[in-house]
Amino acid sequence: MVVSKKTTLTFKSYQSQAQVLVKTYILADAFMPYTSVLGGIFASKMVYDLTQLISTFYFRTYASLTRIQRIEWNNRGMSSVHAIFITAMSLYFVFWSDLYSDRYNAGPITFRSSPLSTFALGVSVGYFLSDLGMIFWLYPALGGLEYVVHHALSAIAVSYAMFTGEGQLYTFMVLISELTTPEINLRWYLDTAGLKKSNAYLINGVVIFFAWMVARILLFVYMFYHVYMHYIQVIQMHQIGILLVFMVPSVLAAMNLMWFGKIIKGMMKTLAKRP
Template identity: 50%
Template sequence: MEAVRSYRYHVEYLTQQYSMTEQKLWFASTIVGLVMCRIAYGITKLTSLLYFKGYAKLTKMEQIEWNNRGFSTIHAIVVSAASIYLLFISDLFYNNDQDEPIILRSSFLSNFILGVSVGYFLSDLAMIFWHYPSLGGKEYILHHGFSMTAIGVSLYSSEAQIYVYMILLSEITTPFVNARWYLDLAGLKRSKAYLINGIALFFGWLVARIILFIFYFAHVHLHYDEVTKVKPATFYCLFTVPSLLTFMNVYWFWRIARGCTKTLSKRQDD
């Protein structure tokens, strides 16, 4: 009996130590995300002053948004690359030899990237609130709030990370959104680069934010027996957050399609 009690205490101690290590990782990765955003903001400002003559002529608010979109682009590149690696290259979610269901799998890298992403959303939300509504209105607050909630729940529970990375992969469209804004502000709205970027944004959004979300819901349906194994908070996030983001994505896609149609019509008239 004493041996059983000793073993139980030993297991509880190891579990507690592991939990503390995970919490330190979450905190450290979130700090990394915050610092990354601050560094990217500064680098964007410095390089823009050195290499873009028009930057100094922008208003203070335009310069702030210019720099803000700089760290937004870097975050999008980082999480998109991580999502592609974890979903398609790593065996984390595709190694069938593992006994653990894919919805319950996580790794040091997957947890770290999610923490970095939380740091980004915190940084961007802070700037949006501070400069409200110049950097974005209620739709941006809702988008960031939903995204951060889903990521935070998945990070805390180490559940459903395969689905979180499916959603994060949609960030691959962000560099095109930012490039469109940069080109417009630079007075290049009628340039060939603006047209090519607009077409890339249209098809990128169609694939990453419409078709991918359809695949997401189909995958959840096919693996519903595994989905029921997660904690209640994770379960509800799997359905509510992607559903709300889908409505927003469809609305923005309609606006993108309308913008592309107008741009192409004007070019045909010319």
């Protein structure tokens, strides 16, 4: 009985120390950016391994793939999970949360942030760093120069918003474009599985067209309009922040238009081949 009480007291002591550690360091505002980035890297690795494990047992196509194809298969699983997470968080902060609302009188929207918004951005930075590392490691198997530019700009812009708290609203607006990532990855999976002529492949192409038009074309137009309407608040940011707000979305918008042209050509080519 005495031993049991000592064990219980020891456990409670360790539990109390762990709670103090989490609150004082891991979840403290000063350490939140670093812990969230490390969490994003760890989560990316975990999802990559889980994708590999699940695919080995449940997808017969996976075993017949080359080494590079299996790596890309797992990598796309990782990017899809990140896309779902950051899209959900971005939609919440942009359209449902009061954090960046004009009705919420808490100073310029360009300087507003919260522990949750910082955490979400940190996880995204962790993913972009992980994916960028894999792209460099296997370059150009997982993507060419356009992917390097896209990920590098995204990592820089998201990191700045996370560490400084500036321009987080516009960062989340741009990150909503990750909505198209799962559909793009599904298209690759269907193609790799030899289902390019299936109805699922056709439907996926149509979904990509509309999702891309909304998340990567119209939403960017809305973002530029929002920047124009809040220009006085935007120019109060640091010069680096102002540069990122105007430069990164502009470059990504140009890339989105270029890719959108390819999507239209691909969809028209697919429709022309069908009876």
